[in-house]
Amino acid sequence: MSYEKIHPRWELPRLNMVDGYSLEMTAKEIEGLREAAHLIRPATQVAVTFLPGETLEQRIEAAVLVRELGFEPIVHLSARRIESQEQLDWYLGEITSKAQVKRVFIIAGDPPEPEGPYSDSLQIIETGLLEKHGIEIVGVGGHPEGHPNNTPAELWVWMEKKLAAIRAHGMVPLVLTQFAFDDDAIVNWLAEMRQRGIDVPVRLGVPGPAGIKRLLGFAKRCGVGASASVMKKYGISLTNLIGSAGPDKLVNSLDKKLGAEHGRVRLHLYPFGALTASAEWINEYHAKHS
Ligand SMILES: NC(=O)C1=CN([C@@H]2O[C@H](COP(=O)(O)OP(=O)(O)OC[C@H]3O[C@@H](n4cnc5c(N)ncnc54)[C@H](O)[C@@H]3O)[C@@H](O)[C@H]2O)C=CC1
Numbered sequence: 371m372s373y374e375k376i377h378p379r380w381e382l383p384r385l386n387m388v389d390g391y392s393l394e395m396t397a398k399e400i401e402g403l404r405e406a407a408h409l410i411r412p413a414t415q416v417a418v419t420f421l422p423g424e425t426l427e428q429r430i431e432a433a434v435l436v437r438e439l440g441f442e443p444i445v446h447l448s449a450r451r452i453e454s455q456e457q458l459d460w461y462l463g464e465i466t467s468k469a470q471v472k473r474v475f476i477i478a479g480d481p482p483e484p485e486g487p488y489s490d491s492l493q494i495i496e497t498g499l500l501e502k503h504g505i506e507i508v509g510v511g512g513h514p515e516g517h518p519n520n521t522p523a524e525l526w527v528w529m530e531k532k533l534a535a536i537r538a539h540g541m542v543p544l545v546l547t548q549f550a551f552d553d554d555a556i557v558n559w560l561a562e563m564r565q566r567g568i569d570v571p572v573r574l575g576v577p578g579p580a581g582i583k584r585l586l587g588f589a590k591r592c593g594v595g596a597s598a599s600v601m602k603k604y605g606i607s608l609t610n611l612i613g614s615a616g617p618d619k620l621v622n623s624l625d626k627k628l629g630a631e632h633g634r635v636r637l638h639l640y641p642f643g644a645l646t647a648s649a650e651w652i653n654e655y656h657a658k659h660s
């Protein structure tokens with residue numbers, strides 16, 4: 371399968387670690403995206419989250435802005451937060467007609483009980499609504515550090531089922547990983563994925579630069595490992611939580627450790643509300659490595 375659809379340069383070796391990066395924004399970060407826009411390369415893929423406390427209208431407005439500013443929207447769908455099939459159908463209709471969305475990312479979502487008819491991502495793929503609305507590329511989650519509700523073996527089975535279903539519905543699959551601070555967790559997980567014969571493109575989720583307390587808060591909330599030893603590798607001492615930290619060490623280490631056996635990868639930055647800081651970090655990294 372050709373993955374050129376995912377990104378024009380997917381089939382080529384990366385120029386550096388930020389080549390073909392993607393970013394994300396919450397649906398409420400309309401002003402944040404406007405402010406950061408001049409720092410972001412044209413046609414960059416920008417994902418719009420599906421978090422509690424956002425309305426569908428805010429998400430649609432955000433996707434429209436991503437498109438208007440000359441970027442490529444990726445719209446998140448949180449299966450457990452979708453209230454009905456009618457709502458999913460309507461939302462897909464809105465984002466595809468108003469923002470020409472071609473890309474979605476589907477994740478189960480954190481609610482322990484689904485708020486509507488869907489308890490997992492596979493069920494969304496199987497509705498047939500994605501291709502009905504012209505969606506071409508579908509991302510699903512990867513979990514380098516595992517997931518509290520599934521064993522690693524179960525997670526691989528789920529991944530293969532989702533990827534097969536995306537193909538069966540005529541769309542192109544992609545995996546986007548949960549953010550992680552631990553380079554070894556990411557590299558080992560990716561090696562296992564490739565050993566299993568899963569050749570799908572992967573976007574590796576890394577945290578953008580942010581305050582240390584904020585990074586640790588997100589790690590806790592999202593079940594991401596942030597032990598003293600992992601954070602030390604990342605460049606953070608847990609005895610001094612003042613200031614902020616960027617992903618330089620992590621990204622440099624990934625650059626060294628990732629080889630041909632890990633297949634095609636690109637980065638996805640999780641800015642955690644600081645889009646400008648992430649865009650600046652990318653530009654500085656690019657300037658240093660080109
Ligand atoms: N990577 C990311 O950016 C994000 C990751 N997540 C986390 O990833 C989890 C898994 O998502 P997918 O890989 O899409 O799973 P999935 O939709 O492929 O489901 C796989 C299996 O895990 C179960 N499961 C998933 N979420 C659950 C939950 N919250 N409680 C109980 N059982 C659950 C499903 O019922 C199913 O049996 C989310 O539930 C969430 O906790 C959430 C948001 C963003």
Ligand SMILES: Nc1nc(=O)c2c([nH]1)NC[C@@H]1CN(c3ccc(C(=O)N[C@@H](CCC(=O)O)C(=O)O)cc3)CN21
Nearest residue numbers: 396397398399421424480548549591592593640642643
């Ligand atoms: N298990 C899990 N659950 C999640 O909700 C989750 C993950 N994993 N992995 C990473 C993504 C990224 N997430 C987030 C969540 C909040 C903001 C954020 O900026 N929140 C604002 C206020 C809310 C808003 O603007 O909508 C904040 O200031 O905290 C960003 C990314 C949540 N995500």
